Amino acid sequence: MSLLASDELMVRSSQRSERLRLLSHSTEPALKAVVLTCADHRVDPAHVLGLEPNDAVVLRNPGGRVTGDVVRSLLVLSAVAAVEQLSGGVEIIVMHHTDCGMSRLGGPEHRGLLADYLGTTADGLAEVPVIDPALSLRHDVAALRALVGTTPVIGLLFDVGSGTVHRLE
Numbered sequence: 619m620s621l622l623a624s625d626e627l628m629v630r631s632s633q634r635s636e637r638l639r640l641l642s643h644s645t646e647p648a649l650k651a652v653v654l655t656c657a658d659h660r661v662d663p664a665h666v667l668g669l670e671p672n673d674a675v676v677l678r679n680p681g682g683r684v685t686g687d688v689v690r691s692l693l694v695l696s697a698v699a700a701v702e703q704l705s706g707g708v709e710i711i712v713m714h715h716t717d718c719g720m721s722r723l724g725g726p727e728h729r730g731l732l733a734d735y736l737g738t739t740a741d742g743l744a745e746v747p748v749i750d751p752a753l754s755l756r757h758d759v760a761a762l763r764a765l766v767g768t769t770p771v772i773g774l775l776f777d778v779g780s781g782t783v784h785r786l787e
């Protein structure tokens with residue numbers, strides 16, 4: 619009998635609870651990093667970047683895109699850090715990847731959905747790269763840099779086929 623995913627994950631979590639109990643419970647991530655990346659199951663930054671427990675704050679959405687929701691999330695995270703009097707100096711890492719499912723939404727039937735998601739109009743989509751991950755990464759890093767002032771924003775491209783990560787920005 620196969621387990622449901624949630625049942626399987628409950629078993630796995632029970633096997634990890636003792637290790638988690640022994641970890642640092644600092645509210646400050648060890649690497650002082652926020653990683654924004656795609657929700658794709660192949661792109662988990664714990665696996666791709668080797669993030670360990672407590673290393674970084676991770677935000678994920680389709681494409682790892684800098685959407686209005688992400689900007690609002692970063693504002694709330696910044697407020698939480700201020701309330702908790704964390705030391706600051708966070709680096710934001712944006713990671714896009716090859717073979718992203720978003721690249722398959724380039725047809726006319728998805729223009730409305732994509733425009734809404736990316737905070738633009740159907741005509742405005744021409745200015746927002748979706749198909750080429752190097753272009754979408756450069757676009758989003760530039761957009762985020764314009765919003766966050768002196769906070770470093772780094773752009774990484776993960777090649778799913780080779781398993782390698784390259785720094786583009």
Ligand SMILES: [Zn+2]
Pocket residue numbers: 656657658680681682715717718719720
């Ligand atoms: Zn993706």
